[in-house]
Amino acid sequence: MKYNFDEPVNRKNTSSVKYDALLQRFGNNDLLPLWVADMDFRICPKISQRFKNIIEHGIFGYHIINNNYFTSVINWLKNRHNYSVEKEEIFFVTGVVPAVHHLIKAFTEKGDGILIQTPVYYPFLSMIKQIDRKLIINKLYENDNIYSIDFDDFEKKASESKLFILCNPHNPVSRVWRKDEILKMSEICLKHDVLIISDEIHSDIVFNGNKHIPVATLSDEIRKKTITCSSASKTFNLAALNTAYLIIHSKENRLKLKSYTRNNLVETPNIFGLEALSTAYNNCDDWLNELLIYIFKNYQFMTEYIRNELPFINYSPLEGTYLVWLDFRALNKTDDELKKHIIEKAGLALNDGPIFGPGGSGFQRINIACPLSTLEKALDMLKKSFE
Numbered sequence: 001m002k003y004n005f006d007e008p009v010n011r012k013n014t015s016s017v018k019y020d021a022l023l024q025r026f027g028n029n030d031l032l033p034l035w036v037a038d039m040d041f042r043i044c045p046k047i048s049q050r051f052k053n054i055i056e057h058g059i060f061g062y063h064i065i066n067n068n069y070f071t072s073v074i075n076w077l078k079n080r081h082n083y084s085v086e087k088e089e090i091f092f093v094t095g096v097v098p099a100v101h102h103l104i105k106a107f108t109e110k111g112d113g114i115l116i117q118t119p120v121y122y123p124f125l126s127m128i129k130q131i132d133r134k135l136i137i138n139k140l141y142e143n144d145n146i147y148s149i150d151f152d153d154f155e156k157k158a159s160e161s162k163l164f165i166l167c168n169p170h171n172p173v174s175r176v177w178r179k180d181e182i183l184k185m186s187e188i189c190l191k192h193d194v195l196i197i198s199d200e201i202h203s204d205i206v207f208n209g210n211k212h213i214p215v216a217t218l219s220d221e222i223r224k225k226t227i228t229c230s231s232a233s234k235t236f237n238l239a240a241l242n243t244a245y246l247i248i249h250s251k252e253n254r255l256k257l258k259s260y261t262r263n264n265l266v267e268t269p270n271i272f273g274l275e276a277l278s279t280a281y282n283n284c285d286d287w288l289n290e291l292l293i294y295i296f297k298n299y300q301f302m303t304e305y306i307r308n309e310l311p312f313i314n315y316s317p318l319e320g321t322y323l324v325w326l327d328f329r330a331l332n333k334t335d336d337e338l339k340k341h342i343i344e345k346a347g348l349a350l351n352d353g354p355i356f357g358p359g360g361s362g363f364q365r366i367n368i369a370c371p372l373s374t375l376e377k378a379l380d381m382l383k384k385s386f387e
Contacts, residue, residue: 186226
């Protein structure tokens with residue numbers, strides 16, 4: 001490989017949430033962290049070089065979002081996902097989570113129903129409650145650790161909702177929803193006049209023949225009813241640099257959001273974030289292609305290790321994201337007992353399943369975007385904890 005993903009990088013004392021918030025989050029500073037969804041890999045060297053050029057220039061005043069930013073997003077979505085967008089349809093935002101928060105406030109009123117599919121990325125659950133919207137859950141059903149959609153329940157819940165947050169690829173169960181699944185959900189939303197917020201932040205992290213389908217590519221009607229949220233952050237490990245964006249095809253919805261942002265939201269671009277996104281999208285696809293190979297090899301190593309050494313643990317097949325949903329239900333432990341075991345006996349910091357909502361009990365989420373040596377160490381620690 002051209003790029004070295006095996007190199008361990010010491011991230012302690014760098015203000016890293018994953019490494020430096022362990023005491024605050026888990027009550028123990030001496031854990032091996034595989035929880036926060038960022039990667040333990042250095043960024044593409046071409047981005048690092050661009051940063052050096054910016055630093056050498058030496059002036060850090062206010063910056064505009066230039067045409068290179070928009071062109072980079074347009075070309076990336078077209079080349080990677082066959083998704084055609086126009087400049088005026090792209091909105092710069094600092095992050096997907098704050099953007100979803102503001103979209104809910106801009107397009108719904110207090111008491112309106114917001115539909116989500118659990119287990120799901122936990123900030124969605126908390127933000128809906130915090131801003132006085134009605135949380136409506138279409139729980140995914142699981143058969144032999146493969147997750148599917150209960151469409152009868154989805155339609156019932158959609159009829160009670162004003163807005164639907166789709167997670168695709170899905171975090172934490174790592175499903176890449178098929179075209180027929182997305183189309184059926186979208187048509188139900190059209191039928192009941194439900195706005196679709198499609199979180200596609202993991203869209204570039206897809207494996208093993210699976211293909212990401214942007215919701216807005218399905219039809220003109222669905223396109224106008226969809227707001228797509230994405231970013232270079234997961235793909236190129238740039239979470240600290242505020243590289244997110246929205247795609248809004250409906251002119252009416254664009255005007256509505258602009259009206260809301262004038263009164264509620266100030267999005268100030270960061271020159272490092274703008275240039276990191278442009279450099280990544282224009283020059284780092286070879287780095288990404290090697291990254292995907294490396295992460296999937298990590299997954300294959302993990303599944304072989306579990307099969308041979310930890311056969312009582314199950315897992316969902318990794319279709320997308322670098323997050324694996326581990327099933328510990330065969331141990332018959334309570335969630336508190338399992339959480340305590342993972343922290344105190346295994347010495348690991350993972351994401352506790354119940355925080356992802358209904359369907360999370362008995363599970364833990366592990367981040368495998370790390371050097372193989374780190375993953376092997378974590379699995380050895382887990383094995384030893386059960387001996």
